Amino acid sequence: MEKRRLSFWEIWNMSFGFLGIQMGFALQNANASRILQIFGADVHELSWFWIIAPLMGLIVQPVIGHYSDKTWGRFGRRKPYFLVGAILASIGLILMPQADMFIAFLPALWVGAGMLMIMDASFNIAMEPFRALVGDNLRTDQRTLGFSVQTALIGFGAVIGSWLPYVVSNWFGVSNTANTGEVPTHLILSFIIGAVVLIGSILVTVITTKEYSPEEMKKFEDEKAHSDAMASSNDEEKSSLLDIFEDFKKMPETMRQLSWVQFFSWFGLFGMWVFATPAIAQHIYGLSHTDSSSAAYQDAGDWVGILFGVYNLVSAFYAFALPRIAKKVGRKKTHALSLVIGGLGMLSIYIMPDKNWLIVSMIGVGVAWASILAMPYAILAGAISPKKMGVYMGIFNFFIVIPQIINALIGGPLVKYVYGDQAIFALVMSGISFLIAATLVSKVKDVDDIVKS
Helix, strand or coil: CCCCCCCHHHHHHHCCHHHHHHHHHHHHHHHHHHHHHHCCCCHHHHHHHHCHHHHHHHHHHHHHHHHHHHCCECCECCHHHHHHHHHHHHHHHHHHHHHHHHCCCCCHHHHHHHHHHHHHHHHHHHHHHHHHHHHHHCCHHHHHHHHHHHHHHHHHHHHHHHHHHHHHHHCCCCCCCCCCCCCCHHHHHHHHHHHHHHHHHHHHHHHHCCCCCHHHHHHCHHHHHHHHHCHHHCCCCCCCCCHHHHHHHCCCHHHHHHHHHHHHHHHHHHHHHHHHHHHHHHHCCCCCHHHCCCHHHHHHHHHHHHHHHHHHHHHHHHHHHHHHHHHHHCHHHHHHHHHHHHHHHHHHHHHCCCHHHHHHHHHHHHHHHHHHHHHHHHHHHCCCCHHHHHHHHHHHCHHHHHHHHHHHHHHHHHHHHHCCCCCHHHHHHHHHHHHHHHHHHHHCCCCCCCCCC
8 A cells, every 4th residue: 555646736735834834933033033122132132032942842842743643533643733733823923022011910021032932832833743744644755845845835934924014014004113112013913914824824734634544554565664674663652752762862863964964054043033133233224232112123123024035935936946956966965055055145144235135145045944944854754664753753853943042042142242242243153054064964864765756
C-alpha cells in the first residue's frame, strides 16, 4: 500500500492554515518591539522580552508533537491541535496592542509581554502539527513540494501581516500616532484583522483535509523501510512524555548535522526580528531610541513592516522554484547558496544610502528565508520514522529556539556595551551568522534520493 499522490490544490489546502498563522506571526515580528517600546521598554531590554518566544517553542512544540503522534480521534490526528492553537493565538493578537487597558491592574509593559507569551505558545501549538501533517500525508517524492507550498503560504501570509499596518494607515487614513504610552489605532486594528484571518484560514485546512487513519499509516510501504532503518529506536511503542528525552538522545545523524545549520540560521533571524526597527530608525532615519512615540518613529516602524513584507513576498515566489533548483543541484547546495545570498543581503543593510535601497537587501533575506523554511524539513523528513514524525519535528524545533534564547540573553547587552547602542551591528551579526550556516550545510547527509525527490 502506498500513500495517494495529492494534487497541487490538495497540498495547498492542507497547508492553507499557515497563511493565517504566519500573518499573525508577521504582525508580531514587525511590531512587537515598537509596541513594547511604547509601553516603556528600552532598546537593550527588547531581546529579554523576546526570550518568551523561543522559550515557548522549546517547551510547547516537542510536547505537542509527542501528543499529536498519539492522538487519533473523530476530528483527526493533527487538526485538533492547530485549531486550538489558532483560537488562543487570536486572543493574544487582539489583546497585546491593547495591554494598556489593563494599566489600572498591572503595568502595560508586563501585560504586553504576557500577551506575547500567549501568542508564541499558541503559534507553536498550531505550527508544529502542520509540519508533521506534511510528513503524514505526502509521499517521499512530494515532500519537497509540500514544504515549498507551506513556505509559499508562509510568505504570502507574512506579506499581508507585515504590510497591513502601513496599508491601514496610508490607504485608509487610520491614525498611526497616539499619546505617549498608547499604541496607535492602526496597529490595534491590524492585529484584530490578523486574528480573524488566522481563524478563517485554519478552518479551511480543517474542513478540506483528510488525515490517514492509524490502520492506513501502518500499511504504507515506506513506513516499513524507515522502521527497519530505525529499528534500534523503535523496538516498542512508547507512550510516556518522558520518552521525548530518549528520542532526543537517539535522534538520526542527519538531524544532528542539521542542528548546527539551524542554530546559526535562527540566531541571525532572531537578531533581525528584534532589532530591525530600532536599527533602521537610528541608522537610516537618524532617530533616537527615545523617540519611540513620535510620528517619525512610527513611520520607520511601518517601513520596517514593508521591508519584512518584501522579504516574505520574495520567499513566497522563490519557494515555488526550490523543488526545481533542488532537483538540478541537490537540496544541500540549494540551501547553502540561499543562505549566502541572505547573509550578503543582511550585511548590505549597513551600507545602503536610504530606506528605498533596503528593499534590495530584503530580496536577499527573502531567498534565505524561503530555504530555511523548506530545505531543512525536506531533508529531515526522509531521515525519520513516520511513527515519530510529530515528536521529531518538535524536537527539531530545539535547534530553532535555543539559538534564539541565546541571542535573547546576549543580544541586548551586546547592543548596549559592545555596539555602543548602535543596533545596526546586531543586523551585521545576523548576516555573519547566515554565512556560517551556509558553510555548515556541506556536513549534512541527505539520505533521500535528491534527484528523484
